[in-house]
Every structure is written in structure tokens, then in C-alpha cells.
Amino acid sequence: MASLVSFSLLKASASTPTTVISPPPSPTLETLDQRFGRKGIKFSESGDIPTTVELTVRNGSSLKLQISNGHISSYRPKVYWKDDGYEEVLHTLAGSRGGVGLVINELSQQTNSKAPSASAEWTVKDVDSDSIDALQVELGCMRGSLDISYVVSLYPLSMATAVIVKNNGRKAVNISSAILSHFNFKKNRSGSGVQGLRGCSYCTNPPPSSPFEILSPSESIKSEDSPGFFSFGWEPETKPGVWTVQDVPITVLKNKLSRVYSASPAERSKDFHRSAPSKYEVIDQGRGLFYRVIRMGFEEIYLSSPGLYSDKYGEDYFICTGPASILVPVTVNPGEEWRGAQVIEHDNL
Template identity: 60%
Template sequence: MASSLLSFTLAKPTTASFIRASSAPATASPTSTSTHESLNERFARKGIHFSDHNGVPVVDLTVRNGSSVRVRVPDAHVTSYRPKVSWDEDGFEEVLYTIPASPVPDDPPKFKGGVGLVINDSKGSLVSSSEWAVKDVDSDAIDALQVELSSTSGSLDITYVISLYPLSMATAVIVKNNGRKPVTLTSAILSHLRSKKRGGTAIQGLRGCSYCSHPPLPSPFELLSPSEAMKTESSGWFSSDSEPKPGIWNVQDVPITILKDKVSRVYAAPPKERLKAFYNTPPSKYEALDQGRELFFRIVRIGFEDIYVSSPGSLSEKFGKEYFICTGPAAVLVPVVVPPGEHWRGAQVIEHDNL
């Protein structure tokens, strides 16, 4: 195996505990020439299965309690996460909001939403045109499963690891700079989380945290573009009088933030504060609440300095009857600089205690 199982302790998650860069070359041919049959021959094992979905190879991870994750191999897009959330026989709930993208003639169908990896440089997205290959898989019985994807963009080797456990799933990125010059990147792992009721959608755990209005990073998986995310539902730029203007910092003063209206925020330490020896960072974890289904999911950030949160307000109606939010760890306000020969790592964990 190119890498050992990425062990993960939910109580005290750390980047090093469940992601590590592999120095071995990729063991799979490029996904453009890999069929789901050949991927199954090389990588399938109990709980890890490859199949064809509308002409695109996908991998399904399923642990012992029935919780599952689906990943599209060519674009490393996580389109489904269905954890077991009750002891009922059918006690599984889809967490992610994923919809088909507008079709492009002669191209395989793509999707928007879900969990999307965003890595951008000054020229734009580094992952929108990337071809991903399955580099490795691993498992521990069927209570911990993992697939490792790899891609190359210029001088960068990018590894993306998706891991599934009975009560959580993790997505971790490792970027290695093989060039001779530093590389400056903005990045995020953005999850579009499904919610039953617009008025019953909220986040908690960010009280006392600084935030400002800010557009999301452009992404091939976005539902709302940066400009759409920042527009209000009426005329003007801001969703309400309480929403600060871009560049104006505020402090979250309530324990639970209702996401009924349209917002687009970055929770983080202001860049000027980061020049000090000591400053307050945002919490390492917070919770997304779905009152309609009486569920909550804890979002854990690792390696990222910012937290992005947005809600579509009435614009959600153009995507369907259900509501959703977009959130996840990010490096938006202060880009990540990866020196030559060095790695940068970041991760997101979605975990729950709903059982």
C-alpha cells in the first residue's frame, strides 16, 4: 500500500492524525482511461466499490452501520453522504445538497453542490480542469474506509483523501510544490448541507467570533456564484440592516445564527490582527442545525484559518423545494504560501451524535 490507513480520533482531531503525504507514485492510470471495472480489479474491497454512473466512474464507501459516501472519480466531487442517524431500519439521511449541473453537449453530466475542493491561484481554479486518478484505498475492517485521489496542476501535486467512519466523514487535501518558486493559493472545502425548512436552518458555536461579509471562492461546484452570493434579495447589496458591508468587521453576539435570509460571510481573525504575536482565532468546530429533521452536524476545520458560511435566502427556490447552506473551512482572507519542496495540508470533518 502507498499509505497506511489514515487513523482518526474524533475527540481530538489533528491533521497529522488522519492525512499524510505519500511519496510513492500513483498506482492507477489516469481516470480518463480507467473504467469502473479496472478500478474494481485494482482497488475494490469490502465496503469500497466502483461503478459507472451516467458514464462516469464513481466510488461508494459503505461502513458496517450502513453509512455511505459517494465520490465521482474524475472531478473528486463528493456528491452524497448518507450517515445512519437513528436506530430505525431506514434511519439514514442525505446530508448533502447536490443537483445536476446544466448539461454541456458531448460532455459527461456534472453536478453542483455536494462537497467540493476549491484550490485557486491568481489565474483561477486549479481543480476545474484537473483529471483525478485513484492512487490508493485502505480500510480497517469496515468501520473505517478511505480512498486517495491524486492530480497534478503545473508544479503542484494535489492529493485528496476521503475517509468514512460510522459517525463521521473527512475530506483532506495535501498540496506539494515541486517547483522552484513559492506558490500562493486560496483554498476551501465547501459543503452544501441540505435542510428541510428555511426558517429552521442555523449554525451555532461561533459566538464571539469576528466576521465580515465576503464572497465565496469561485468553484466548479458552486450553486451561487460569488456575485450572486453577495447580492440581496431586494435592491442593493446587503440582505439586511444587520449585515455588515464588505470590509466592515463585526462580532457574532448570539449563540445561534438563523440562516433564513441570504448571507455570505467569512468568520476569521482580521488579517491585521494576524500580524500580532497573539490573536483570537475562530473555533475549530461549530454546528449546522436542521430543525426540520431535528438533526445537527458538527463541522471541524483543520489547517485552515477561516470559516465560510452562506445561505441562499429566497434564491434557494430556483434550485428546488428544500433549503441548503454552504459552509466549510477556508483560506480566503490570507492566501496560503507553499514554498518550493514543501507541503500544505488542510481538512474538514463532518461528524454527528444523532444516533
């Protein structure tokens, strides 16, 4: 089990090699449970839905992970001091849309367009636990010359997703990557916001294309009509490529936007520049909750809200955010590896 950071992620002995378990065609439920199941880690299968693993720690906080595509479809932390005090944090639609998804797109060095790569499904590599207060599942897959590990961890007050990309080929590989989380807000647009980005530069930019997206890249930057005469303070988003500095302490996500927060690529080429914050908070004023998002390894923060477009996708409101490397791709040289992570934690007990 690979350990990325000292932020309470479970560690494994570096001297113990990881064995990739490739299940035979049509693996049985017993195969997964016998090999990996333990207290707090349960594998299940239902009809045509991909095999999932559910993690549940001592205080009842839980998450569900679809194994074949690495999609986290549910995260329900305990948020109140009462028996039924669990809230679904993620906004997930049928077809593995929304939730938390890892996006890795390989780019050609010449054009920065997506290069074709062999599709691959995730398989379970390992699991780990520390009593039942810390649980971890590691998935792995091969995409061309890239050996990718995806580590999902659950704790009583947080969940973490981490990725390790190793280049086993002979040529450098450029990748565009992100860990995008879709947060759910119960029928409340005006009560959604983000705090902690004040003073950071941003520009309008679409998200990376992914199978988990709710709004497509073209939809995300499509202009929204004025929400009405009484929507004071509303301004249309700037054009892509125009950089602006966040000048308010809280970004209200009532209206439509799609942004990348970071120093501009030109600024990042300098020896000294102001980087994006390492953490910020998602505010759900309607339910009186907030969640802290921590980025590691990534240089950018992606943030979007659907505005009136949310009506197309159910009654509840949602936003999409997470650490990213979109504007400046990550270069992974032969024999080297790149690591990135996201932590979602809360103090809502």
C-alpha cells in the same frame, strides 16, 4: 495513503511509496474494481456520469465520490435506531453542483488574482480500510508544479476530507483554498442555523469561485430585499470589508448572507489574536438533527445561506459552509507542503 491528523484517519506505513495509477484511455469497470475494489468500497460507472466510488461502512452509512472531479455528491449517515434511519445530508444539483467540493485556486503573487494553471482530472492513488468500520480513498492530480492529494474517509459517525498540496517547483505558490459543504434542509428556512461562532469576528465576503458552486460569488453577496413586515430581527448584511463580532449564540440562516469568520488580516499579522473556532455545529431544527463541522489547517470559516434565492434551486433549503483560506492565501514554498482537513460528525444515533 497519507495520514493528516490523529483524528481517527487511517494511517499507512511511511516507508511504503504511493504508486499513482494512471488508467489507460476509456478505463473499464473491471480495471478499477480489480485494482481497488474491496468490501465496502465499490466502483461504478453509468452513461456519461463520471466514474464514482461508493463507500459503505458496517452500520449502513455511505457516501458517493465522483472520481474525475473529486466531488462528493452524497453523504447518508445512519441517524436513527431503525433499519431505514438514513438521511441525505448534502444538497446536490445536476452538473456536480453543491455537495462537498474541494476548491484550490492558484493566485499570482503580484495581484492576488487567479493565475492560469493546467486543468487536470483526479485519478485514484490508493484505498485503505480497517474492517468495514473505516474506509478511505485517496485521489491525486498535478496542477502545474503542485502535486495534490485528496483523501476522503468514512466512519460510522463521521466523514472526513483532507488535502495535501506539495510544491515541486522552484518558486513559491499562493493558493486560495476551501472545502465547501452544502447542507440540505427539508423545506425549512427558519429551522436552519449554526451554533458555536459567538465572539468570532466576521465580514461579508463572496465564496471562492469553483465548479461546485450553486450561488456564484456575485450572487452570494447581492442584496436581498426585506423579507416582510413580520420578519422581526432581520437586518441587511454589512458591506464587504466591514468587520463585526458575532454576538448571538445561534446564527439563524433563514435570510441571505455570505460571510468569512476569522480574525481580520490585520489582526492575524499580530503575535496574539483570536482565531476562528476549530469546530461549530450545523442545526437542522426541522428534522431534529445537528452536525459538527471541524476544521484543521485552514484559518477561516466560510458560511452562506441563499434566503429567498433558494426558490430558484428546488423546494428544499440549503446552506454552504466549511473551512477556508480566502482572505489570506496560503503560501507553499518550493519543496514544502500544506495540509488542511474538514470533518463532519454527528451524535444523531
